[in-house]
Amino acid sequence: MRALYRSLSRPGAGRHHALFLLAQCVPFVIALIVLGIELSPAHVVYTGPLLVATPALAAVTMGPRGTLAAALCAAVVSVITATHNHAWGGQQVYTNFLALVLVSTASVMTSRTVRTRRRYELNQVRRIAAAAQEVLLRPVPDRLGPVRAASMYLAAETGAQIGGDLYEAVETRYGVRMIVGDVRGKGLPAVRSAAVVLGAFREAVHYEDDLVEVINHCAAALERDAVAASAEDAPGLLEGFVTALVVQVPDGPTVEVVNRGHPPPLLLRNGEVHALHPAVPLPPLGLEEFLDGASAGPDSYTFERGDRLLLHTDGVIEARDGENVFFALPEAMSELRDCTRQEFLEGLHEGLMRHTHGRLADDVAVIVVDRADDGGGGDPAV
Incomplete structure (x- = not known):
């Protein structure tokens, strides 16, 4: 879902990148214009200040190497034009060269300082x-x-470590409770919404015996934060919603799931992968007006020793290759059935990177769970 919103925002990002590349070309374009003027009958036009400005302009958008390249380009143009116009020996030529050297030196030093600070x-x-x-x-x-x-x-x-996806797993007196969610949107508002939902979940799991009430507690916290955001004049936080999946694994051979608009978890049993679809589809958190009085309880599924459960966000199943083919998560899960959990995650990571050629369109959050009724021993046989 968030991949769709990110893809809709890409044209603006592409324009900004194109403008930045165009700005980097400006110093070299100016040097070419000066060269054209000086080699034409219009060489009577005084172009010295234009060449002197090129390294200073380069320092704004490029690093030390780019700035030095622009300065060398300006120097080469100066030599060519002075030789073509037989201007060597004139005071103006040497003045321009001195000014170019001083400005270039200052520009390179400034660019290096700015880059170090950044x-x-x-x-x-x-x-x-x-x-x-x-x-x-x-x-x-x-x-x-x-x-x-x-x-x-x-x-x-690129360079980010957190985003709008969330997960948590906590051992409580009611069993192991887990959540996986995906915030609609991106940036700091998405991180804030994720923090709100996680904080509410970590609090509610220890005293709410009903799994539905746990996720309702998360929805209420998200609503309170939206009201606070409105008071803070931050309307961007009011437009978001969160798809979430809350899971409870008790001591018995079952697993309970409450799904609020999230991709269903996958269960691996005897080499076959099954999607645990909800009996009654429910809207994401933040869209309670679409519940229409629905009050379905947790869906219960068999979860026995040797089974593997995979909770994930849509960044996995919506990952595409160059031909817009989605990543086949059930097939990948089946192929990695004999791996340990860490090996499974490493294999899934490698498969995603290979499928998308290293360019994920959306954040990815995954929890892999093995039923291990082994009294605290080693990994269960999968």
Whole structure:
């Protein structure tokens, strides 16, 4: 779902990238214009200041190497035009060269300083993002009551570590409870919504015995945050909703699922993959007006020793290759049936990267769960 909204926003991003590339070409275009003027009958026009400005313009959009390249280009043009017009020996030529050297030196130094500062700021942001990820998206513990689990998160944005996908797994007195969700939208509003839902889930799982009430608690928290966002004059947060899936694994050989508009989990049993579709489809969190009085309870499915359960966001199943073919998750899950959980996640990661040629269109959150009624021993036989 979020992949659709991201694809709709790509034209604007493409235009900005094209404008940035055009700005990088401006210094070299100016040098070519000066060269054309000086080699034409219009060479009486004074073009020296234009060449002197080229390294300064390059420093705005390029690094030290690009700025130095623009300065060398301007110097070559100056030599060519001075030789063609027999201007060597004149005071103006040497003045222009001196000005070009001074401006080029200052521009290269400035570009290097700016790049160093930007790199430092980027590293700071990455460290903050890493710390936020440890709080917001904590790794799932290997052992949780009757199950063994593992998680994976892949951010689609380059350099990003957190986004609008969310997951959590907690051992409670009611059994192991897990959530996987996907916030509509992206950027900081999506991260904020994900934090709100996760905070509500982590609180409700320990005192709400009804799984439906757990997800209702998340929906109420999201609604309160929308009201707060409206008071803060941040309407962008009011437009979002969250697809979510809440799962409970008790001690018995069953699993309970409440699905609010999210892709159904997949169950691997004896080499065959089954999608656990809800009996009554429900709208995502934040769209409670479309419930129409529906109050379905949790859907219950058999989950026995040796079974594997996969909770995922739509970033997996909506991943496309160059021919717009979707990633075949059930087939990939079946092929990796004999792998351990970590090997399964590594294989899934490699398969996604291979299918999309390393360009994910949406964030990916995955929890893989093995039923392990083995008294705390090793991995169950899958």
